[in-house]
Amino acid sequence: MKAYAINLEVRDVYLTAEEENILQGEHGEGLKMMMEILVKIGEIYKADRLIPISSAQISGVSYNTIGEHGLHFLKSLQGLKVKVLTTLNPLAFDENHLEELKVEDELFEKQMEIIRAYMNMGIRPTATCTPYYFDNIPKLGEHIAWAESSAVIYANSIIGARTNREGAVSALAAALIGKTPNYGLHLDEERKATHLIELSFEPNEEDFPLLGLWVGKNIKGIPYLRLHGSEDDFKLMGAAMAASGSIAMYHVENFTPEYREAIGDKIERIVVDRKDIEDYRSEEDVELVAIGCPHASPSELRRIAEYLKGKKKRKDKELWVFVARSVKERNENYVRIIEDFGGKVMVDTCVVVSNAGKIFKKIGTTSGKAAFYLSKKKFGGAKVKVTDLYTLLRSVIE
Amino acid sequence: MILKGRSIVYGDVEGYAVKCEHPVVILGDIDEREGTACGKPIYGKIFVFPRGAGSTVGSYTLYGLRFYGKAPLALILEEAETIVAAGAIISKIPTVDKIDISKIREGDYIRIRGDTVEIISEHPHS
Numbered sequence: 001m002k003a004y005a006i007n008l009e010v011r012d013v014y015l016t017a018e019e020e021n022i023l024q025g026e027h028g029e030g031l032k033m034m035m036e037i038l039v040k041i042g043e044i045y046k047a048d049r050l051i052p053i054s055s056a057q058i059s060g061v062s063y064n065t066i067g068e069h070g071l072h073f074l075k076s077l078q079g080l081k082v083k084v085l086t087t088l089n090p091l092a093f094d095e096n097h098l099e100e101l102k103v104e105d106e107l108f109e110k111q112m113e114i115i116r117a118y119m120n121m122g123i124r125p126t127a128t129c130t131p132y133y134f135d136n137i138p139k140l141g142e143h144i145a146w147a148e149s150s151a152v153i154y155a156n157s158i159i160g161a162r163t164n165r166e167g168a169v170s171a172l173a174a175a176l177i178g179k180t181p182n183y184g185l186h187l188d189e190e191r192k193a194t195h196l197i198e199l200s201f202e203p204n205e206e207d208f209p210l211l212g213l214w215v216g217k218n219i220k221g222i223p224y225l226r227l228h229g230s231e232d233d234f235k236l237m238g239a240a241m242a243a244s245g246s247i248a249m250y251h252v253e254n255f256t257p258e259y260r261e262a263i264g265d266k267i268e269r270i271v272v273d274r275k276d277i278e279d280y281r282s283e284e285d286v287e288l289v290a291i292g293c294p295h296a297s298p299s300e301l302r303r304i305a306e307y308l309k310g311k312k313k314r315k316d317k318e319l320w321v322f323v324a325r326s327v328k329e330r331n332e333n334y335v336r337i338i339e340d341f342g343g344k345v346m347v348d349t350c351v352v353v354s355n356a357g358k359i360f361k362k363i364g365t366t367s368g369k370a371a372f373y374l375s376k377k378k379f380g381g382a383k384v385k386v387t388d389l390y391t392l393l394r395s396v397i398e
Numbered sequence: 399m400i401l402k403g404r405s406i407v408y409g410d411v412e413g414y415a416v417k418c419e420h421p422v423v424i425l426g427d428i429d430e431r432e433g434t435a436c437g438k439p440i441y442g443k444i445f446v447f448p449r450g451a452g453s454t455v456g457s458y459t460l461y462g463l464r465f466y467g468k469a470p471l472a473l474i475l476e477e478a479e480t481i482v483a484a485g486a487i488i489s490k491i492p493t494v495d496k497i498d499i500s501k502i503r504e505g506d507y508i509r510i511r512g513d514t515v516e517i518i519s520e521h522p523h524s
Binding site: 059073149167169 | 404406425426430453455456462465466480481483484485487488495
């Protein structure tokens with residue numbers, strides 16, 4: 001056996017002849033390294049083999065997080081092309097709102113270099129954390145390799161596609177090889193519920209993101225919830241769970257596609273009271289209302305527009321709505337209503353990865369995930385109020 | 399003392415151990431330009447910690463240590479997860495996991511060869 005730079009002598013991951021050739025470096029150093037990543041992760045998590053994926057979602061896009069060194073790494077892979085549909089997370093700005101987002105020239109230039117490096121690999125510059133509306137729509141049972149935690153939990157839970165919580169680099173490796181190691185949430189038996197969660201109260205719209213924060217903080221595994229809500233409610237709940245903890249999937253009775261097979265013999269039952277989630281609530285008079293973390297759905301955009309139609313914004317408050325470019329383009333009528341009101345609809349970026357958290361000190365949002373990050377020093381340390389959409393909209397109306 | 403683990407990135411290196419007792423938030427606790435982790439210098443040392451935590455972008459921070467010439471000689475962990483494993487591979491930092499790190503003290507002189515960690519001399523003050 002040849003000596004590898006990486007020690008793969010003890011290996012339980014079965015590789016095809018073609019995969020073995022890539023690992024030996026017959027298709028170049030870049031692909032060899034990508035294959036090493038997949039094989040080594042497969043070995044760590046006891047995967048039996050690699051399986052084909054139908055799409056990838058890549059994190060590690062904002063220059064604010066990956067920096068000069070991240071850009072250098074991406075450039076070192078130039079010449080390689082992704083094998084499957086691959087979409088990209090949000091970046092540091094919307095190029096039509098550079099002034100409001102206080103984007104300096106250097107950040108702009110470096111961010112564009114990162115986007116070009118990804119595009120050269122054949123990756124679509126969708127720049128959204130909600131690729132599942134129009135840009136990258138996996139189907140029930142499909143294997144994918146996604147790296148955005150809110151999109152991972154949405155894909156597994158609401159769609160029933162299959163992905164582990166990939167890292168920025170492991171998702172890129174999967175995209176360039178077109179495969180991922182077969183372990184964890186790719187396997188039927190690993191998708192069963194570990195905790196049965198029941199509420200002692202009927203949740204309102206504003207309770208879902210708070211419940212998500214509580215579950216993420218207190219539970220490790222796959223929760224099975226008995227409660228009623230809309231797809232948007234569950235999307236906000238899941239994003240909050242994935243941010244405050246390491247949850248990558250949940251089931252909701254009578255709602256998510258795999259709930260019928262979810263309950264096995266071993267499950268821990270937990271009752272959540274209203275007082276449990278109250279700790280995450282705060283009453284702040286906010287300067288900015290930010291909707292769209294994860295990026296707003298077409299139905300959220302419609303609800304915002306319908307509510308604001310014909311009304312005027314208070315001068316002392318801002319309303320920013322973040323959506324996927326693909327969602328904005330299909331809903332220009334709603335966008336116009338929100339802009340006529342005095343709000344801004346931004347694409348390609350979000351309240352967390354842009355400079356918004358450093359510009360505003362008091363922010364209101366429907367997102368438990370945004371609250372989790374924005375309150376941290378690294379993201380500006382703003383005071384954040386999490387509540388329902390209509391309460392927030394009422395607060396910005398004259 | 400000889401400890402057997404699992405090799406993530408093969409290497410044959412020796413040096414002094416620097417240790418963090420708690421999981422290290424890779425994007426946050428490590429300063430890739432200074433070559434420090436949890437406030438301690440790891441550049442040119444063998445960095446010992448239980449596991450990585452935090453953002454999925456952390457792999458790039460390990461690459462940053464190499465890019466800025468501030469990489470540790472090697473990593474020793476209890477458990478290498480996706481972020482640390484991918485990061486160690488792209489930055490070519492010798493890495494071994496499945497090691498009981500309670501056996502290693504800061505300042506110990508250590509040799510790593512593949513999956514084997516040998517504590518050659520213990521720190522005189524420990």
